[in-house]
Amino acid sequence: MTDETILTNARLVLPERVETGTILLRDGLIAEIAPGRSAAPGAVDLEGDFLIPGVVDVHTDNLERQVLPRSQARWPSVSAFLSHDSQVAVAGVTTVLDALCLGDLGFDESRLQTARDGVRDLGALTEAGVLKSEHLLHLRCELPATDMLPMLEEFHTDPHLRMVSLMDHTPGVGQxxxxxxxRAMRVKGGRPVAEVERRMAELTAQREAWSGPNRRALLSLFEGRDVPLATHDDWDPVIVGHNAADGIRISEFPVNMESARAARAHGMAVIAGAPNLVRGGSHSGNVSAADLAREGLVDIIASDYVPPAMIEAAWRLPREAGMPLSAAVATITANPARALGLADRGQIAPGLRADLVRIREFGDMPVVQAVWRGGMRIA
Structure with a gap:
């Protein structure tokens, strides 16, 4: 039996324009797009609201926030994952890469358990068919960590793996x-000054010993594989060039304008954080995403740690950077889908997956009204 839905009287955000029209969904796909309004029985009137493709989020730490909603209050992993899933779905995110951290740098030990539980739960919940959004895996690899490579070797063949980022959160580099x-951040977090000083010295030595070998091993593991590699918190244009020479094609959250420019010069896709745009700047003092966008240096927006910020950030780009709405929406839909090799989604076009989000404006604020994944209403 054919499953059809007609959505009409919508402002369709198409790849090159915004057009009021009608869209026919059939068996999980976009079957037809037509201008104007449909008089067909059963057509759903979207009352002039916007209709955009389902959001594709290449990086979110939101699962970690559900696992540890308060300090020392660890939540059961499956319950946390389902809460995370509900939050991304209602935010219009139909494809989400759960970013899980591999490797302990001495201050976030619980993240390793979150990673192991997260990989397990993602597979089990996906197989059970109980998730609203499609969840894929993004492995965040701390190159200076002594335990990163064993964890990566454990997970690098996971069937849900879609992206790997090379990270270095050693004090003195990157972010x-x-x-x-x-030092001030760690002390404010409750660590004794002496412990912070000792650990900072250890991390510097650890970086010298482990970053190079771990990097080479990681690159070898993924050589010739269809898994996009990204660098995280790029801060040195010279290092950006080395990354590009190693086949890394994505620069995730560059911390300064010079590194973003270098990434663009080397043909790398540049990811900016949605919270940076929504808040009007970086929470950690890095380059403003709006400034990057004004220079044409933002290809992809990721939620980072606030899934609802994705659509709001895209809606800000026309005001902040003069981008057409269609190009702004592409930063959270078509562009990330393309970077991940997901050719079946990211645009409102015939033959693609019927992943869609209905949006109504409240002043300048986009408000999600409904979400479809594969033609099925999920929020």
């Missing part, structure tokens, strides 16, 4: 290029 800022 933490300012050691004083790093």
């Amino acid at each position: 933490y290029a300012d050691p004083d800022r790093y």
Whole structure:
């Protein structure tokens, strides 16, 4: 039996334009797109609301936030995963890469358990068919960590793996290029000053010993495989060039304008964080995503740690950077889908998956009204 849904009187955000029209969904796919309004019986009137493709989020730490909603209050893993799933679905995210951290740098030991539980739960819940959104795996690999490579060897063949990022959160480089800022953050988090000083020295030595060998081993594991590699918190344009020479094609959250420019010069896709755009700047003092967008240096927006920020960030780009709405929406739909090799989604076009989000504006704020994944209403 054919399953059909007609959505009409919608402002369709198409790849090149916004057009009021009608869309026919059939058996989970977009079957037809037509201008104007449909008089067909049963057509759903979207009352002039926007209709965009389902959001594709390449990086979210939101699962970690559900696992540890308060310090020392660890939540049961399956319950946390289902809560995470509900939150991303209602935010319009129909494809989400759960970013799980491999490797302990001495201050976030519980993240390793979250990673192991998360990989297990993702597979089991997907197989059971109980998840609203489609969940895939993004492995965040701490190159200086002594335990990163054994964990990666455990998970690198997981069938849900879609992206791997090379990270270095050593004080003095990347996001933490300012050691004083790093020190203050750890002390504010409740760590004794002496412990922080000792651990900072250990991490610097650890980076010298382990980053190079771990990097080479990681690159070898993924050589010739169809798994996109990204670098995280790029901060040095020279290092960006080395990354590009190693076949890395994505620069995730570059911390300064110079590194973003270098990534673009080397043909890398640049990811910016949605919270950076929504809040009007980086929470850690890095380059403003709006400034990157104004220079044409934002290809993809990721939720980072706030899934509802995705659509709001895209809606801000026309005001902040002068982008057409269709191009702004592409940063959370078509562009991430393309970077991940997901050719069956990311645009409103015949033959693609019927992953769709209905949005009504409240002033300048986009408000999600309904979400479909594969033609099925999920929120």
